[in-house]
Amino acid sequence: GQQLNQSPQSMFIQEGEDVSMNCTSSSIFNTWLWYKQDPGEGPVLLIALYKAGELTSNGRLTAQFGITRKDSFLNISASIPSDVGIYFCAGPNYGGSQGNLIFGKGTKLSVKP
Amino acid sequence: GAGVSQSPSNKVTEKGKDVELRCDPISGHTALYWYRQRLGQGLEFLIYFQGNSAPDKSGLPSDRFSAERTGESVSTLTIQRTQQEDSAVYLCASSWGHQNTEAFFGQGTRLTVV
Numbered sequence: 001g002q003q004l005n006q007s008p009q010s011m012f013i014q015e016g017e018d019v020s021m022n023c024t025s026s027s028i029f030n031t032w033l034w035y036k037q038d039p040g041e042g043p044v045l046l047i048a049l050y051k052a053g054e055l056t057s058n059g060r061l062t063a064q065f066g067i068t069r070k071d072s073f074l075n076i077s078a079s080i081p082s083d084v085g086i087y088f089c090a091g092p093n094y095g096g097s098q099g100n101l102i103f104g105k106g107t108k109l110s111v112k113p
Numbered sequence: 114g115a116g117v118s119q120s121p122s123n124k125v126t127e128k129g130k131d132v133e134l135r136c137d138p139i140s141g142h143t144a145l146y147w148y149r150q151r152l153g154q155g156l157e158f159l160i161y162f163q164g165n166s167a168p169d170k171s172g173l174p175s176d177r178f179s180a181e182r183t184g185e186s187v188s189t190l191t192i193q194r195t196q197q198e199d200s201a202v203y204l205c206a207s208s209w210g211h212q213n214t215e216a217f218f219g220q221g222t223r224l225t226v227v
Contacts, residue, residue, distance in 0.1 A: 033216055042117075042204050042218035043156075088156065092214040100163070101214045103147065105155040 006104030007087055019076040021107040023089030032072035033090040034063050034109050037106075043088055047074070081111050115139075117219035119205050124193055125225045128178060134190045134222045138207030143185050146206045149174075156204065162188065163210050199204045 023032070031050055035043035047058050049065035049072060056063055056112055062075045064072060086106040093102045094102045118137040138145050147159040158172035162182040173179070177195075178205050182188040192199055202223050206216040 033215060042220050045215060045217065048215055071226075086155075090171075090214075090216075100144070100210075101163070101208070101216055102207075103156045 004089055004091060004092075004102055004104035008107060008109055009105070010110070011106040012110045012112065013079055015079060017079055019079055019109060020073060021075075022073045023104050024070060024071040025091060026070070028069040028092040029072075030069070031092050032063070032065050032098070033101075034061075034072070034074050035088040035090060037086045037088065038046060039085065043086075044099075046087075076109075077095055079109075079111050081113055083088060084111050117205055117207055117217055119203075119219035121222060122220060123223045123225075125227060127190070128197060128226055129194055131191065131193045132195055133222065134192075134203050134205075136190070136205030136207075136219060138186070138188070138189045138205070139217060141185075142207035142209055142217075143186050144208045144210035144214075144216070145182055146208075147180055147188070147190050148204045148206070150204055150221070152201075158200055159203075177192050192224075195224075197226045200226045213219070217220045 004023050004025050034047045036046050037043040047056050047063040052065055052069050053067050054065040060077045064073045066072055086108050088106045089104040091100055095098055118135055120135045139220040143164045145162040148156040149159055160180045166168055177193045180190045202221040204221045206218045208216040
């Protein structure tokens with residue numbers, strides 16, 4: 001079945017560093033979603049992308065919809081301790097299994113003060 | 114309410130008992146998802162409801178798991194004869210459905226089977 005490959009699986013960084021993670025698919029997507037899950041909470045939608053090449057920011061977060069429409073990137077600038085959590089990418093899966101939305105396995109971010 | 118609401122937030126049950134988890138989606142959202150998340154793991158799809166269409170049950174791990182949704186409102190996930198491996202956080206999400214896939218999650222129900 002269709003899968004999203006997210007990398008890296010985990011990251012350990014120093015406070016103040018920039019972070020980059022990505023998500024790739026074997027098929028073309030027309031939407032990319034990025035979520036963050038804080039410990040003990042449900043995932044929260046951070047950024048939604050709808051157009052190839054689109055670059056969207058939300059505070060210190062910037063996400064890009066890849067030109068090939070098969071990948072997306074999420075960057076966090078000047079990380080702070082509250083950035084800790086799991087970041088998931090997601091995309092539509094029309095007509096496929098798992099409903100019409102599939103998720104990557106997540107990138108776990110740890111920030112050292 | 115303004116967001117997806119799940120109840121209870123925590124549930125401890127004895128092995129072999131049945132449990133029922135509830136999800137109130139955002140008003141007007143036609144699509145509703147249930148996911149299971151084991152400790153430190155990703156989101157495991159369970160079931161998807163879209164409007165009045167037949168639900169996508171392809172993720173339910175066994176016949177002990179079932180879910181219902183009345184119209185476009187509340188959904189309940191039922192686990193019969195619970196086992197210790199059912200211990201996890203159960204997350205519900207809803208979206209406008211069809212072409213709009215932006216899903217919004219509830220806080221989850223943490224289920225512990227002892």
